[in-house]
Amino acid sequence: MLLAVLDFRARGLYNPCTLSHERQVLMIDQLAPTVLSQFIRLDACQRYLHFKLHPHTTEALQQRYAAASRPLSPLLKRAGRRFEEEVIATLDTQHRVLDLAADEAAATLAALAEVGREPVILTQAVLEGQIGPWRAAGRADLIEVVADKQGRLHALIADVKASREERLEHRVQVAAYALLLEDMCRRAGIPLKRTLGAVVHRTTTGQFTTLHDPTLHFDLVDYQNLVRSLVDGGDAPLRRAAEATLNELPFAFSARCDGCPFDTICLPDAAERADLALVSDVSRAARSALAAHDIRNLHALAALKEPDEAGNLRVPREHSDR
Structure with a gap:
């Protein structure tokens, strides 16, 4: 994972730019049943749905990261x-x-x-x-x-x-x-x-x-x-993926990502934002719990413990009540 991030930096793809992740007004005209089946196969990943529902946003991100969709073998x-x-x-x-x-x-x-x-x-x-x-x-x-x-x-x-x-x-x-x-x-x-x-x-x-x-x-x-x-319904994954911005949809990297055509977007995007998804042990559920305490990236996660005078890691006083 770290080597991949360093590679993005070396290629000049790591620096933030002005492209917005905001939802596009124009979405797909029709939903394909295969999108629903792939959503299930990819461990109910709402980011996958977002990519499929917003092709213009997806295309812009692919251009931004010089990433192409990974076709079926x-x-x-x-x-x-x-x-x-x-x-x-x-x-x-x-x-x-x-x-x-x-x-x-x-x-x-x-x-x-x-x-x-x-x-x-x-x-x-x-x-x-x-x-x-x-x-x-x-x-x-x-x-x-x-x-x-x-x-x-x-x-x-x-x-x-x-x-x-x-x-x-x-x-x-x-x-x-x-x-x-x-x-x-x-x-x-x-x-x-x-x-x-x-x-x-x-x-x-x-x-x-x-x-x-x-x-x-x-x-x-x-x-x-x-x-x-x-x-259908207020909490339907498709509705959530359609209405939320990409960064509002929690995710975690796993072996399932290897079979996703959009993993070449998610990795540089996560690296750019120091996203918690880069830590393999942080599940989507754990990430939601951390977000409830305003811990949304690697910098905030690293600040949960700091070295004391003896060099031992301790929870800072401002975090002790979390």
Whole structure:
């Protein structure tokens, strides 16, 4: 960490400048479900949300620190694409598969309106609508849809992950897609009776065989409620990240930061302000507690103890009541 800070100083990137961290009026037009899933994966980091919600501020900070977003590893990207292709190839032997990767939301609605008693699998279908107060849109990996005798649709929404294990963020992403599908159908007058979620991931027992494996399925209700709590309400993380300035959002560096595309901003920003996040043992909760006593940077933290005449560290009298 110290070497990185010294490197920023040597490159002339450590000195303060006049760029403000204040919230930009113009934010993103639409929220992507992947933003919510990454927020969960990054240990609920509200700074990540702030970066995604305020692209103009983020771009200015990247220019300030000569930092670029860290893309997904090409190897991981290829592995994910290859696994998804394997899954779709298997499904193509079982049902009609309709690739909507080159189409927009209108094509998704048209495909849904034509679904009959035979299952149809939509791949990379655009889903868009409202989640709480936010406009949102994204492409779902797989949606299997079939109509019952009354013409009502039953949908299974699945996300394909090349990872070996299913994680909370995967289900959150699927739940967000389900909310968008339900909103689209409601606005278009398409009867949607039931939605179910699934995460298709690599297993140690063999290759993917079917979407109808009940071990892949999960009930969406709890995860949809979680999504709503993230985006709506006075204490919703998304609202907090949208309204607060970047420096008002507490954070702490951890191993999770290595997987964040914006860690190249956070490190020089923290070094510039002597932020408590540079101390690995100071968690976000501990940092909030310190802030309650007006201890907001490394200088204030270091002043909690001072050497006495014998060279031993002692708490100064002015801090003894803290």
